[in-house]
Amino acid sequence: MSTLLRTVYDRHLDFLTLRAIEGWPMWSRVLLAILLVDFLGWFHHLVRHKVTMLWHFHALHHSQREMNLFTDVRVHPIDRIASQTIQFVPLFMVHASFPVITGWVLFHQVWTKLCHANLRLSFGPLRYVLVTPQSHRVHHSCAVQHADKNFGVMFSIWDRLLGTYYEQRDEYPECGVDDPGFPMEYARTPGALVRSTWAQLVYPFLQLRRSLVPSR
Ligand SMILES: [Zn+2]
Ligand SMILES: [Zn+2]
Incomplete structure (x- = not known):
């Protein structure tokens, strides 16, 4: 996927390249890129929650x-x-090299997996800077008081700076979505799993159609 995106970027988005920092050391360019990636991730995550579509x-x-x-x-x-x-x-x-991009992607995937792994960990003082399994569990909560909190991907600083951080660090709430019509995979047979997977993929499109076509 990164190769395809790189090709698209080189052909159509090269004007975004930050030429002014080309003389900076690689580590500082990568640090800047990681902060930018993470802020965009926070913002995009917030948008995905706020925009119904x-x-x-x-x-x-x-x-x-x-x-x-x-x-x-x-x-x-x-x-x-x-x-x-x-x-x-x-x-x-920032013209990050292929090994740097690969390293970042692998680290990012491990961290994301850790934060979803149902672990009762809040990482002590590191939680002031980093997203933790506990803080992301709160993000997945179906409790009203946790709605629209903890959008951070890797760093918790954006939530803290922009007012979406949920401060309590010892809560491990129930998770899920508030839609009894969501096609959950209750049955375990292969056929039922295929059907529920298909229903989950189609679900957003059906929801969009419902919102565009008023029910009679
Ligand atoms: Zn989310
Ligand atoms: Zn998540």
């Missing part, structure tokens, strides 16, 4: 009631394409 796609990720090591890959393909694009573009903007 986008929330229908993001709801699949939030629908899991028992978070686990694989919740991070329970993402609608359209939600995935949008977030991946946002993740890579800033790295291209």
